[in-house]
Amino acid sequence: MKHIFKIASAFLLLASPFFALNAQTQSTEESWELVxxxxxxxxxxxxxxxYFTGCMPCAQMDKEVFPDPKVAALLSADFVTFKSDILKEEIGKKLCMKYGVTGFPTFLFINSDGKIIDIAAGFQTVDQFTALLQNAKEAAKKGNFKKYSPEVQEKDYPEFYQQAYMAGKRNVSFEVVDAYLKSQSSLLSEVPFVIITGLRIGREYDDFFFKNIKTLYKDYGKSSVNCQLFHILQRKRKEFEKNDDLAGFKKVLDSSKEYYTSDEWTRYEGILLKDFGAAKTSDNPYTLQK
Structure with a gap:
């Protein structure tokens, strides 16, 4: 009887968006299966x-966005909610490993079969977040899902990648990762993709990413691709700086602009251009001055 009561209580807790997103009870494999x-x-x-405790954007979502009546109504009507502290809970670590998560908060939108509809990261305003929820509903209705497999299968990942997420051992040498990636039949497959993005692998893999970005964007969504692209652009900047080639770097930036919203690009362009000195005369409010 006690066991039945515990399961029923867990169901009630996870069924309420407000409580589920603010509860301090531990998320486990069992509660994930219940969801x-x-x-x-x-x-x-x-x-x-x-999320993780101490993450300011995560706390801001809890305080300003999730309790909003519009957000709460959408979550209650169309979603079952699940929250996990990725530093304390194994299921959170596994989900981060599965999707190569590197920034927080990260939001997963999944259908009942385990298919990923979308992934988003970072603080979202109420309007931005309600749009994400509405878009996820529409995409699911149309059967538009990302390429990720439905289940978390730890055996699918090499030991170094498992350890990076499950044990926090992220200082993996490029040679180890490179040897694994070169043994794979396709770098466009899910596991190579999350290894490249989750561990932020560069060098020749930057060129691969650039060459295949439209396919990767379609298959795995905006969040992971945009994050990796920004790191690539930071590395590319150093290459162009050696020759003081601002014009060449701007061409690279122009080819990447389409993958960001106008607000995102305003912010990122200012950051990426600052070391060339061009930001001094820019009207960009996000520009970082020297």
């Missing part, structure tokens, strides 16, 4: 909030 079963039973989508 997936509940989504099937209620024919709802799944919303996952991956």
């Amino acid at each position: 997936k079963k509940q989504a099937v039973a209620e024919k709802k989508l799944i919303f996952v909030d991956l």
Whole structure:
């Protein structure tokens, strides 16, 4: 009887968006399985909030966005919610490993079969977040899903990648990663993709990423691709700086602009241009001065 009561209590907790997103109870493999079963039973989508204690944007979401009536109504009507502290809970670490998560908060939008609809990261305003929820609903109705496999299978990942996420051993040598990636039949597959983006692998893999960015964007979504692209542009900047080639670097930036929103690009362009000195005369409010 006690066991049944505990399971029922967990179901009630996870069924409420407000409580689920603010609860301090531990998220486990068992509670994750309950969420997936509940989504099937209620024919709802799944919303996952991956966060850690001390993350300011995460706390800001909890304070300003999740309690908003519009957000709460959408979550309650169409989603089963799940929240996990990625520094303390194994299931959070596994989900981060699965999707190569590097920034927080990260939000996963998943259907009841485990298919990824979308991934988003960072603080979202109420309007931005409600748009993400609405877009996820529409994409799911149309059957538009990303290429990720539905289940977390630890055996699919090499030991160094598992250890990077599950044990925090992220100082993996390029040679180790390079040897693994060169043994793979396609770098466009899920596991090579999350290794490259999750561990921010560069060098010749930057050129691969640039060459295949449209395919990767379509297959795996905006969040991981944009994050990796920004790191690539930071590395590219150093190459162009050696020859003081601002014009050449701006051409590279122009080819990348389409993958960001106008607000994102305003911010990132200012950061990426600052070391060339051009930012001194810019009207860009996000520009970082020397």
